Amino acid sequence: MHRKAIRYVTRSTAAAAGSIASAATSVAAAALAASIIFSPAAEASSRLDGVHADLARAVQLNQITEEQAAKFESKIAGRILGEA
Known part of the structure; x- marks a missing residue:
């Protein structure tokens, strides 16, 4: 494989992992906010x-x-x- 192709695959994989981690963090924050909002006073x-x-x-x-x-x-x- 050429160096450019390897670099592209590496960067794409890293970007995808960052996006997944960011989405997971957002989902966890939303779940926490919902539990606070909907919990009884x-x-x-x-x-x-x-x-x-x-x-x-x-x-x-x-x-x-x-x-x-x-x-x-x-x-x-x-x-x-x-x-x-």
């Missing part, structure tokens, strides 16, 4: 528990004060419970 109580835990951790790390955490938690609780 967490119950309000579990969401509030998570917010409380996150804010408690932020207070421990001195990122916010206890007063800020309390105000923010009440604001978020109003929004979460308003959706339910």
Whole structure:
């Protein structure tokens, strides 16, 4: 086989492999997005528990004060419970 033919086959094979990998990545991303979109929303109580835990951790790390955490938690609780 000529060098040009071998180079063409090699490049074509590499390009095809790249396209397949790219398509597989796109399909995996789409599947993940669909699972997130179609998964049921967490119950309000579990969401509030998570917010409380996150804010408690932020207070421990001195990122916010206890007063800020309390105000923010009440604001978020109003929004979460308003959706339910």
